[in-house]
Amino acid sequence: MINPLPRSFYDRDPNLVAQDLLGKVLVRNINKKILKGVIVEVEAYLSLGDEAAHGFKGKNQRNQSLYKEAGHAYVHSMRHHFLLDLVTEGVNVPSSVLIRAVQPIDGISVMKKSRGTDVVENLANGPGKFCVAFNIDKTLDGIDMTTPLSSLYVTESENLEKNIRIATSKRIGISRSQDMLLRFWIKENPFVSRKRKI
DNA sequence: CTACCGATTGACT
């Protein structure tokens, strides 16, 4: 069944959306191939007081999607990689949740081919790697993730894993607003990205 | 036009 999370799920504080996204299933529909992965690591970027957020300095050509209604995708490039954000909190509020890692559960052979590795733990254990594995690029920037026709959306997990434990830390790789504890991951999950500066 | 830099990754000491 195709059942994307509704806009109301995303239309909340990114801090809450980020933690609620852990354990949910991200689905990518490419032609007739379906890729799925459990979201195991995310980071929240706030609309106020967060200098690391791309919307902190206001709207520009690159971050327009951040200002769309909650539930849209914001894809941007970092070096030669793409990163995927899910827009939160209503229209014209530039907050989002960055998908940092997923645990592959469907379409793994396709992901292995895209990533050039057979090690499942390394297919999507980082924001850039995840985008390569799931074939996410700039063409997905600004799409609505709440319609059944979307080629990218998040849905409830089929396995009711309600006992997941959430760990928190500072975000990775940023130079401003470093002290905010806005990185969340599923504790002891082997598919999260490697720890670096924390 | 050039200079600079970042929400990264992979290779290496």
Next chain:
DNA sequence: GTCAATCGGTAGA
């Protein structure tokens, strides 16, 4: 732990 690769957007001459 350190470091370079060499993308795309932005600022400034």
